[in-house]
Amino acid sequence: MTPPAIAIDDVTLGYDGHPAVHHLSGSFAPGSLTAVVGPNGSGKSTLLKGIMGMLPTLGGTIALPQRDIAYLPQRADLDREFPACVTDLVMLGLWAERGNFAGIGGSDRQRIAAALATVGLEGYGRRGLDTLSGGQLQRTLFARLLLQDAAVILLDEPFTGIDESTVADLMRLVEGWHADGRTVIAVLHDLDLVRRHFPKTLLLAREPIGWGATEEVLSPDNLKRARHMPAAWDEHAPWHDGQTPPATGHDHHAGHAH
């Protein structure tokens, strides 16, 4: 059996010692196409940040055999007022190859133009970011992912607030990546879309509810359990483990039998 693209072993991630992802174990197989679903605050984005190493784990380990990984953050993190054009944004996708200093040459320009054509934005290179619609911006960000050419691709809510035809176009790119044998993990809210396109699903509600074939994971029973996730942030939840000092340990939810 091939080793997993990402192996997650008893991982807890969170903020200020409170877990947002709680005791998650499992793995993403190379070339798998997985949707991560769950209610707001269920730890989906947190999990992606943990995989990217942008958030230290409170417990457990995340193993990535190869660091060749592309990440699409939520769009709120992007400053659209910044005086940059579509090409400037897409060009960042060459970072792994060109780094801080190497020049961007003619062949790079052609690749940028080709990526823009692939996402349906031919000729948009000089447009300012502040003039783009939400869908056009998302297409631009997908063009950047194309340039990154990574083996593992993480998408954080790529289709939120995007119209259907754009979603359909971008989904074709995702399926293309899947056909290439890349590992794709996407945080999504639209369960119908997940059922139609994603073979694997991870259902999170801070605790993992299910992880496996989409049809089995998205059972009515599982979805009901996910909806009843305790929304409260319990300030006084007891520490999970008497031996663990607060600085490195994490809270456990009150009333949760473990």
Add this chain to the structure above:
Amino acid sequence: MWDLFIAPFTEFAFMRRALAGAIILAVSAGPLGVFLMLRRMSLAGDAMSHAILPGAAAGFLVSGLAVLPMTLGGFAAGIIVALLSGLVSRNTVLREDISLAALYLISVALGVVLISLRGSNVDLLHVLFGTVLALDNDALLLIGAVASLTLVGLALIWRPLVADSFDPAFLRSVSRAGQPAHMVFLGLVVLNLVAGFQALGTLLAVGLMMLPAAAARFWVRRLDAIVGLSVLIAIAASYLGLVASFAWNLASGPAIILVAGAFYIVSLLAGPRGVLLGRLPARRHRIA
């Protein structure tokens, strides 16, 4: 015309030195101001410029109005405030703007008290508003060295600084260069404020950074164009400010900043992205 615009500089060496100092400063402070503005750190730049005051004042207490001690003191104090304000806003409930306001109020009060311990009101005015007409060789050398270092430093951190300014989350996913680039940038800002303090004083040094950058934003869209235009505006403000100060016997540092302020107000009103033209309904549109 000749008498007004050229003669002061051909006849008086101190005017030539002032012009050289101000122009060199404009070339290096202009681009930094653009990034301060785009990174929403205008207030931070303001606070750092005020923070230089007590450091420079400490240098003044030790050795009077000499360039090197005041510069070193000012640089140390500026760096401390830059780091402190970041630390306070990250680790406490206070937002960055209030922590900056607190730090710079303390700095100004402390600086004025320190100088008045030993100096006269003239010394105080010198430190607060600079003496661009009395730049000696040491001060000119300092300004030149700082400007050279700034342009080289900015070229080295340009790409990560730009990326960190508009898509920080993405930059963190591909590179660790964002944080070091930010630190180098802060260091360059403080260096320029310290150099500018010789000519324009602590209160105005930040003006030559922020006003041209803000004015340029109303005219052009692209980053390189904004940087270029803000440098041109800063140079023009330096020259016209010196001309005005000579012709009408105005304080030279404030005159330079006032001209830069005039550029800002004109741009605000008349620039294509300003309040007047920006609000005009577009009369024409393209077919696609």
